[in-house]
Every structure is written in structure tokens, then in C-alpha cells.
Ligand code: HEM
């Protein structure tokens with residue numbers, strides 16, 4: 001890294017910009033991932049064929065994985081470093097503190113993020129590596145259905161998606177501001193976009209464990 | 219009306235500090251918040267006790283000296299209003315009122331409710347200037363500035379440097395203040411020669427002072443007695459990215475922690 005990049009990343013603005021860009025990459029991934037997964041409602045063959053297609057393209061698959069892993073590391077690293085810096089900036093807390101504009105989502109970004117980090121580890125162990133329960137690498141559909149028939153696993157997935165929705169409700173609004181896009185004429189669209197994205201991701205992803213739990217998918 | 223105050227008392231930067239309770243039995247709703255504190259202080263003086271130290275100067279909302287956090291809100295419950303312009307009619311008989319100083323590592327408490335806002339002066343010092351030739355002022359009409367640009371620069375220039383944005387921010391960030399100072403010069407033609415260096419240096423100083431960073435909570439803009447908006451922070455970020463891309467000369471020259 002050049003000296004200039006180091007100076008940039010030394011600033012809270014630089015770190016926040018890294019969060020915004022990596023967050024945007026993760027949003028892109030999460031949308032694609034959800035659309036892919038929703039094929040489960042089109043039957044076992046469809047989903048398994050899709051999984052097979054992805055695995056047949058090892059080059060692009062690993063290319064995408066590397067980008068996502070890099071984005072996750074950059075995002076996580078900056079999140080921790082910014083949070084520590086922000087905590088240190090107010091050593092003595094207020095006795096009374098009114099929330100003037102902030103939201104529950106904005107105040108819990110780091111906690112939601114940590115839930116997401118734990119979820120990502122669990123999710124990879126569960127459905128990519130197959131370390132939790134019975135697992136057939138060739139039958140993604142069966143792995144998903146068998147996994148979500150276990151109530152606590154389905155429950156954890158649902159909780160994590162709720163945390164993701166909250167994270168996106170603030171994050172999708174916030175990254176544009178961080179990157180400098182704030183215009184009185186379009187700001188209401190930013191809010192609408194973040195609500196729509198958070199809802200779409202939550203409803204889309206949660207529909208799968210709910211469909212399994214209710215017996216709709218078996 | 220009767221008002222019960224819980225006031226932060228701290229004899230100097232080293233003292234741990236504590237809340238002290240005072241009851242003012244007869245507050246006029248027409249008095250200002252600072253006049254109410256003056257009366258409490260007169261009472262304390264008559265009992266030979268140390269009066270509550272608070273900063274103030276103009277008492278007309280323009281100097282920015284009178285900041286204190288009142289029931290969790292910088293400058294109290296009324297929007298777009300400094301503490302000195304806040305009236306006791308905004309409170310009810312029997313109210314309990316908690317008064318604390320601005321809380322930030324970069325704003326050490328000097329005494330009671332007075333903090334040292336020198337960090338803000340040093341941010342201005344780092345870039346709040348333009349280079350012009352002295353001698354005769356040039357003809358104003360020779361420098362046309364579109365009205366919307368002039369208005370925006372003026373909006374930024376209304377910042378009185380009170381520090382309410384830092385006090386309100388959950389991260390004790392000085393982004394709204396710094397962005398106002400970066401923008402009010404950066405928007406105008408006179409501010410162009412130093413534009414990239416200005417934002418680099420002011421941001422670097424802001425970081426070096428130990429303020430937190432922006433996580434887009436928006437409490438700062440809500441607390442600002444002059445109504446300066448988050449758009450200025452977005453604007454400063456754009457300027458900062460631009461400066462960083464432009465030339466390594468804009469590496470923050472003052473990047474050192476105090
Ligand atoms: C790996 C665990 C994660 C952690 C620890 C984490 C933590 C954080 C934190 C602390 C922030 C800044 C909070 C703020 O600005 O108030 C943030 C912002 C953000 N996060 Fe995450 N996050 C994680 C995962 C994700 C994922 C999976 C996504 C996307 C789907 C995401 C998208 C975003 C976005 C878009 C922002 C806004 C960036 C900005 O305001 O500039 N994060 N995250």
C-alpha cells in the first residue's frame with residue numbers, strides 16, 4: 001500500500017469509506033445469493049442444478065468468493081477499529097442522553113454485525129462444509145430441508161436474517177451518505193431504498209426456513 | 219415554577235466530578251435558562267458557596283459559548299436554539315433538569331459545565347483561511363457567485379462553533395463542525411486555491427484531536443442550533459476523496475496524535 005493510502009485509511013472517513021464500499025459488495029452478494037436460493041420453491045431439481053452449475057465454474061466461483069471474503073475482512077476490520085475509536089472519543093458517558101435523530105438500527109450496527117459474523121461462520125459450516133448434521137454435497141435441496149427441520153437451526157437463521165434486515169435498514173441508507181451522495185431532492189429515495197432492501201432480504205430469506213418448518217417444503 | 223436541578227460539579231480537569239442537586243423554588247417562565255442559573259448562583263454566593271461555572275458571552279445565540287447538555291440534549295429541548303436563547307417556559311412546574319458539560323475526550327472539562335473547545339480552534343487553524351492579495355478590495359461584481367452557491371456557503375458559515383454536534387454525536391465526532399468549516403470556504407471561488415489542502419489538513423487535525431468518526435446517526439444536525447445539515451458531511455467526504463485522488467501533496471500534513 002502506498003503511503004497515501006495508509007494516510008487515507010488512518011482517518012475515520014477513510015475507514016468509513018472502506019465500510020461503505022465493502023458493505024455495497026456484500027449487499028450485491030446478498031441479493032444474488034437470495035435470488036439463487038429462492039429457486040428452492042421451484043423444486044429440488046432446479047435448486048440442485050443451480051448448485052451444480054455454480055460448482056462447475058470453479059474459476060469464477062473462487063473469484064467471487066475471494067472478493068466476498070476480502071470485503072468481509074475489510075468490513076469487519078474497519079468496523080472493529082472504528083467502533084473502538086468512537087468509544088474512546090467519549091470516555092465519560094452522559095447521565096442522561098436523548099436520542100435526537102438516531103435509530104435503534106444505527107445504534108446496534110456493531111452488535112448486528114457480530115451476530116452476522118457468527119452467523120456467516122455457522123452458515124458456512126452448515127451448508128457449505130457440511131459439518132453440522134447429515135450432508136450430501138450433491139443434494140443441496142435435501143441439506144437445506146433437513147437442516148431447517150431442526151427448530152433451533154431454523155430459529156438461528158431467522159434471527160440472523162432479522163439482524164441483517166436491521167443492519168441493511170441503516171447500512172443501505174448510510175453508505176450513500178458516507179460516499180458523499182446526499183441531495184435534498186433524492187434523500188427520500190435513499191430511505192425508501194433501504195426499507196425496501198431490508199424488507200425484501202428479510203422476507204425472501206426467512207421464507208425458506210418458514211416454508212420448511214410449516215411443512216410446505218419437504 | 220419550581221425546578222429541581224441536577225448539575226455536574228467538577229472543580230478542575232483532574233477532579234472526578236459529581237452531580238449536585240439544587241432547587242429553585244420560584245423560576246419565572248419568562249427568564250432565560252442562563253438567567254435561571256444566574257439566580258441559582260446568586261443564591262449560592264449568598265450562602266458563601268462556589269457558584270456553578272458555565273460559559274457564556276453574547277447571550278443572543280451568536281457566539282457559541284453557552285453550550286451545556288440539558289436533559290440529554292445539547293442546548294436543551296428546543297430545536298435551533300442555543301442555551302442562552304432557551305426560555306424557562308419550555309419547562310413545566312416541578313420539572314427535574316439534568317445539566318452536564320459536553321462529553322468528549324477532545325473537550326476536557328475545565329470546571330463544572332465549562333469545557334475546553336480549543337480542539338475546534340485548531341481545526342480552523344489547520345485550514346480555515348484563504349490566500350488573497352491585500353491592498354484594495356477588488357470590485358465585488360468581478361467575482362460572480364451563483365445565488366444557490368452563495369446561499370449554501372452562507373448556510374455553512376452560520377456555524378458558531380458551539381460544539382453541540384460533538385456533544386450530541388454518539389461517537390463524539392466533530393464531522394458536522396469540520397464539514398461546515400471546510401464547505402463555507404470550499405464553496406466559494408476565493409476558497410478554490412487551497413481547497414484540496416484545506417480538507418486534507420482540517421480532517422487530519424480533526425482526527426488528531428481524538429474526536430470519533432461519523433456513523434451517520436444524524437443527532438448532530440438535529441442538535442445544531444443553526445440547522446446545519448448532514449449534506450455538508452457528505453460534501454466534505456466528497457472533497458476529501460477528491461483531494462486524496464488528486465495528489466499525494468494532500469496527505470494530511472498534520473497527521474499526528476496529540
Ligand atoms: C461480518 C460482520 C459484520 C460486521 C461486524 C458489520 C459491522 C458494521 C458496522 C460497525 C457498520 C458501521 C455502522 C455505522 O455506520 O453506524 C457497518 C456498516 C455497514 N454494513 Fe456491516 N457488518 C457486518 C456484515 C455486513 C454484511 C453481511 C453486510 C451486507 C449485506 C453489511 C453491510 C453494511 C453496509 C451497507 C454498511 C453501511 C456502510 C456505511 O455507512 O458507509 N455488513 N457494518
Ligand code: FES
Pocket residue numbers: 273274275276277278279280281282283284285300301302303
Ligand atoms: S452565550 Fe453566545 S451563543 Fe449563547
